[in-house]
Amino acid sequence: MTPEARLAAAIDLLHAVMEQPRRPADAIAAEFFRARRYIGGGDRREVSDLAWGVLRQRLRLEWWIGQTGVRVTPRLLVLALLILGRGMKPGEASKLFMGGRYGAGTLDVGEEEVARSLAGKPLVGKDMPDGPRLNLPEWALPGMRARFGAALEAEAAALEAAAPLDLRANALKATREAAMAALGMEAVPTPHSPWGLRLRGRASVAATPAYKDGLVEVQDEGSQLIAALVGAKPGMRVADYCAGAAGKTLAMAATMANQGRITACDVSAPRLEGAAKRLRRAGVHNAETHLLSPGDRWAKRRAGQFDRVLVDAPCTGTGTWRRNPDARSRTTGEDLAELVGKQREILSISAQLVRPGGRLVYATCSLLPEEDEAQVDGFLQAHGDFHAVPLAQAWAEAGMPGAPPCEGPHLALSPAAHGTDGFFCAVMERAS
Structure with missing residues (x-):
């Protein structure tokens, strides 16, 4: 493919992403390339790099385009990335927009004017508001400031680095x-x-x-540490209540030496089907899967039967933005509010499963206190028969080497401080 054709394909891919704002970009890209098998491996990488370059910098690119008063389009986002992010001159960038069967079409007068207005501008401007300057959506800024304080700029930069x-x-x-x-x-x-x-x-x-x-x-190493803090040992009964593709189920099966029983639960049948394949490949024999469905009485029927219950709760995924840059624009403040309510409900339901003296482990891949410490505090206030297990105690009892990677009552990991994705984990024990 010519550079002009690769640019056109990247614009088409961005159109597909922007037309389906609730779907992950990687899933959309997989469909996009399956439908275009004529695009070879090298060209696919070039197209993906251009599209993902836009997605990583979308908040900043949209801010700069917004200063011109022109409506944001995939074409303008790519044009802005070439000028602001890759240092091209407007004339050089505009030559990549060509007509013909494999081109993206030439720039119109308005687009040419946008290109000229961006010339010489830095991608990160000192006069930008904190949101685009730090590449963080406005709705996440309060929680990020509360979490990191003076370290916010370093953590925001780490969320942009390659994972x-x-x-x-x-x-x-x-x-x-x-x-x-x-x-x-x-x-x-x-x-x-x-x-x-x-x-x-x-x-x-x-x-x-x-x-x-x-x-x-x-x-990710952070995910491995969460599985370890569950403290699942041979012979125990364990529930992985939001198992997804069972990454932590696999890790816990190893700490249990394939002895005892793990039930991996999820609301998605495809995810559980994928989990079953991973369990077989890993040689796990002590795990079963259960599909949670509306009206399911599984939790009530198994109340008080589990030594350990892991709730890897659905969340905003702010801790994984270096891997999923499109989520910065795909997730909203309304999503945060909805997820906080869902997390509270899941915690309440899953707590029923824990036997007296057993433990409930709550985890997210979020950096926001609303989804992390605030959830744990609210749960403990509403469930007086549970108390928090200090991180140092849970770490030692899990047989982990050395000291925990962070201080405080709970595990709270971040890219800049620990080199992992952003994760939170709290261990709570039910009174005997």
């Missing part, structure tokens, strides 16, 4: 050292998880024998 690829060695099949050797890629042990491996650079892990044979799983 590493972390793996978890499957202790059911191999030690971390054996998994690293079998992987055959340059990797280093993660600093906090005793099972973690961090790859350097891009890698296609799914194609390796180590992955196909279940020796490793893709899992």
Whole structure:
């Protein structure tokens, strides 16, 4: 493909993303390229890099375009990225917009004027409001300020950096050292998880024998630490109440040495089908799946039967924005309010499952206090038979090496401070 054709394809992909604002961009991109199998691997990377460059900087690009008074379009977003983000001169950028069958069409007079107005401007302007300057949506700023205070700028910058690829060695099949050797890629042990491996650079892990044979799983180190804090041991009964694709179910099965029973629950049948495949590949024999449906009485029938219940709650995902940059624009303040109510409801339901003396572990991949500490505080006030287990105690009882990576009563991880995605985890115990 010519550079002009790649630009046109990137604009088409952005159109598809903007027309489906509630869907993740990576899912839309997968469909987009499946329908265009004539786009080869190298061209696909170039198209994706351009589209994802726009998605990563969309808040800033839209602010600059907004200063011109012109309506934001995918064409203008790409044009703004070329000038503001890649340092092209307006005339140089406009040459990539060509007519013909494979071009995006030439710029009109208004678009040319926007290009000239952006010339010489920095992508990050000192006069920008905090939202676009920090690349954070306005609705998330109050919570981010409350969380990080003076460290907000450093954390915002870390949320823009490329995320590493972390793996978890499957202790059911191999030690971390054996998994690293079998992987055959340059990797280093993660600093906090005793099972973690961090790859350097891009890698296609799914194609390796180590992955196909279940020796490793893709899992951020922070997620591994949450699974460890559950403290699931051989012989226990464990519920993973919002299991998704069962990443933490797999990790807990390893700490249980395949002994006892884990029930992985979720509201999505496709996610649970994917989970079942991962469980088989990893050699997990002590897990079953359960599809939660409206009116489901499963939780009531199993009240008080579980030693450990993990609630990896649906959340805004602010801690994963370096991996999912489109979520900055896809998620709204209304979503936050709705999710806070849903989290409260899920916590209340899942608490019924915990036996006396058992533990309820609440986790999110959010950096916002409304979804984290505030939820835990509200739950403990409403459920007097539960109390918080200090992080240091839960860490030691889980047999984790050294000291926890952060201070405070709960686990609170962030990209700048800990090198992981943003995660929160609180351990609560029910009175005997």
